[in-house]
Amino acid sequence: MRGAVIHAPGDVRFETVDDAKILKPTDAVIRTAVTCVCGSDLWPYRGVVPTGHAHPMGHEYVGFVEEVGSEVTAVRPGQFVVGSFATSDNTCANCRNGFQSSCLNREFMSTCQAEYVRIPNAQGTLVATEDIPDERLWPGLLAVSDVLGTGWWAADAAEVKPGSTAVVVGDGAVGLCAVIAAKELGAERIIAMSRHESRQKLALEFGATDIVSERGEDGVARVKNLTDGIGADSVLECVGTEQSMRQALHSARPGGNVGFVGVPHDVAVDGQELFYSHVGLRGGPAPVRRYLPDLIDRVLTGSVDPGKVFDLTLPLEQVAEGYRAMDERRAIKALLKP
Amino acid sequence: MRGAVIHAPGDVRFETVDDAKILKPTDAVIRTAVTCVCGSDLWPYRGVVPTGHAHPMGHEYVGFVEEVGSEVTAVRPGQFVVGSFATSDNTCANCRNGFQSSCLNREFMSTCQAEYVRIPNAQGTLVATEDIPDERLWPGLLAVSDVLGTGWWAADAAEVKPGSTAVVVGDGAVGLCAVIAAKELGAERIIAMSRHESRQKLALEFGATDIVSERGEDGVARVKNLTDGIGADSVLECVGTEQSMRQALHSARPGGNVGFVGVPHDVAVDGQELFYSHVGLRGGPAPVRRYLPDLIDRVLTGSVDPGKVFDLTLPLEQVAEGYRAMDERRAIKALLKP
Structure with a gap:
């Protein structure tokens, strides 16, 4: 089969790779329906994370079950399934607590920009739709498996409540999906921080009520100005710098919450500053599995349309162009079709 | 009048100070019933926080209203009142959100180890009891105004719930009161981390189910051992180092919460470590005012007895001995009677 392999910064190739196959009785193999390039894939592409040796890429997927291991009974060949970038048995103590992305048997996905994908922990990870969904819904379901799930977790961790005020920091696909989540969870005022016109437009379409284009302390001052001078109830941090x-942290009010879902790079939080701010802080890799049934339903019924974050569609074999377009900010997020 | 003044590290004197008087129409003056020495008073006493010039000390008090400013109608002369180390108008946006210790008009108390005390923001800060409480309840009500209120906040910030597992880090008066709070909020298992026998005994009396005397990673390993290997639902950090x-942070399970109430000294939290831990973190100066009516009631009805943290009682004029006894760990907390 063929799939994407990164050889060095800036060098992603679509080439022959090892066939996806069942290695453990808890595995499944799926035929990829659609996959995509993630903002976090740009870390190795840009050389910020070193690439020691050539390796496959991709952690987002929806597809058709091709084969299942002997212990997998929850899904069967032919079904359309949605999963998560973090696999989970969905039975361990952390899974039962709703933190499937801290599953004691977690394996992170990393080979999904390919024609077929092996899914570890298939029983606890994959959720099948009742019927094969219409192809125009595939991008939305693909978004559920990562960027919407992550935006939802940002809103959940930041404790967005009906009637509250939410600020979204970051206008990538996750930030834009965080706007959807804040809206669905009932935020009355949603302030999107964005400097890019096309992303501002999508944020407004997704439910943002205000756009703040300033950054740093100027941006904080604008947020304070929009929130009675004290800051927002919930802040959804979707960048990681x-x-x-x-x-x-500075945009949240005393007693407010910051949910942070951008993997932090060189971030240290000063204890005394956090103390006197009275701000609650929670983040981590999104427990997408917890949200899957609900989010799949919202996409299938059309109540949300996160597939709009894909503003570039390419054949899977042109995956390298997907990386280039996102790296050069010509695209928010590139959808790949085998 | 007379009160405690710190002149230099180790040098606290009971001497004549300016009379407490009404300076603003929102002030009250109280006659001190009982006051005490706080663990945080030891920071300047030990020279960790510099003492630039001689100044009064103390931020814990209960007493009798002596005089009120023209805008104070909530309490009247002769009443017995309980307050907080942080004064609040109880009307601003932060107060309405329940974070009175971030009141926009907040003034921290700092002159309470004295015969009389001026209370700023008296209208929003002081809560009067219906009758004059029996003198044996005064220590408990004094604890409410700071150490129990702070322990309660630790449990609240750590989201202690009925049936949950709580760990208390720190066996000072606040940590011991945090045990009371965890118990009252329904924690089923309460692990107190303490190396001192007298404090372990009091922790058990207050409701701790397990004592862990190891510190650092050994202590964490013990906690993990007691909590199915994953860590505790709630951790109450009552030290600040x-x-x-x-x-x-290492004792909490993925998805668990740390409430931190010890003022952090040289503490930096690594963003990436916090991210992958899935632990929620919230702290700050306790919003004692939010809890006052409930906690006063629990003391008056005898359902809690936080006054037991005072294991040394001295006449106010011997305040210097109170500091010495706590500095030398001869006492957990020194009660002072004018």
């Missing part, structure tokens, strides 16, 4: 985290 | 914070 020191600057974005500071901006998020 | 880098070591205690690390111990607290």
Whole structure:
């Protein structure tokens, strides 16, 4: 079969790779329906995370079950399934607590930009739809498996409640999906921080009520100005830099919450500053599995349309162009079709 | 009048100070019933926080209203009142959100080890009891105004729920009161981390089910051992050092919560570590005012007895001996009677 392999920064190739196959009785193999390039894939592409040796890429997928291991009974060949970038047995103590992305048997996906994909922990990871969904819904379901699930977790961790005020820091696909989540969870005012016109437009379409284009302390001042001078109830941090985290913490009101879902790179939080801010902080890899049934339903019924974050569609074999377009900010997120 | 004044590290004197008087129409003056020495008073006493010039000390008090400013109608002369180390108008946006210790007009108390005390923001800060409580309840009501209120906040911030597992890091008066709070909020298992026999005994009396005397990663390993290997639902951090914070974060399970109430000294939290831990973190100066009516009631009805943290009682004029006894760990907490 063929799939994407990164050889060095800037060098992603579509080439022959090992066939996806059942290695453990808890595995499944799926035929990829659609996959995509993630903002986090740009870390190795840009050389920020080193690439020691060539390896496959991709952690987002929806597809058709091709084969299941002997212990997998929850899904069967032919079904359309949605999963998560973090696999989970969905039975361990952490899974039962709703933190499937901290599953004691977790394996992170990393070979999904390919024609077929092996899914570990298939029993606890995959959720099948009742019927094969219409193809126009596949991008939305693909978004559920990562960017919407992550945006939802940001809103959940930031404790967005009906009638509350939410700020979203970051206008990538996750930030834009976080706007959807804040809206669905009932936030009355949703302030999207974005400097890019096309993303501002999508944020407004997804439910943002205000756009703040300033960054850093100027951005914080604008947020305070929009929130009675005290800051927002919930701040959804969807970037992961020191600057974005500071901006998020300073934008929350005393007693408010920051949910942070951008993997932090060189971020340290000062204990005394956090103390006197009275701000609650929670983040981590999204427990997408917890949200899957609900989010799949919202996409299938059309109440949300996160597939709109894909503003570029390419044949899977042109995966390298997907990386280039996102790296050069010509695209928010690239959808790949085998 | 007379009160405690710190002149230099180790040098606290009971001497003549300016009379407490009404300076603003929102002030009240109380005659001190009982006051005490706080663990945090030891920071300047030990020279960790510099003493630039001589100044009064103390932020814990219960007493009798002596005089009120023209805008104070909630309490009247002769009443017995309980307050908080942080004063609040109880009307601003932060107060309405339940974070009175971030009141926009907050003034921290700092002159309470004295015969009389001026209380700013008296209208929003002081809560009067219906009758004059029996003198044996005064220590418990004094504890409510700071250490029990702070322990309660630790349990609240750590989201202690009925049936949950709680770990308390720190066996000072606040940590011991945090045990009371965890018990009252329904924790089924309460693990107190303490190396001192007298404090272990009081922790058990207050409701602790397990004592862990190991510190650092050994202590964490013991906690994991007692909690199905994954860690506790809630951890109440009542110290404020880098070591205690690390111990607290590592003792919580994925999806668990750390409430931190010890003022952090040189503490930095690594963003990526917090991310992958899935632990929620919230702290700050306790919003004692939010809890006052409930906690006063629990003391008056005898359902809790936090006054037991006072294991040394001295005449106010011997305040210097109170500092010495606590500094030398001869006492958990020193009660002072004018």
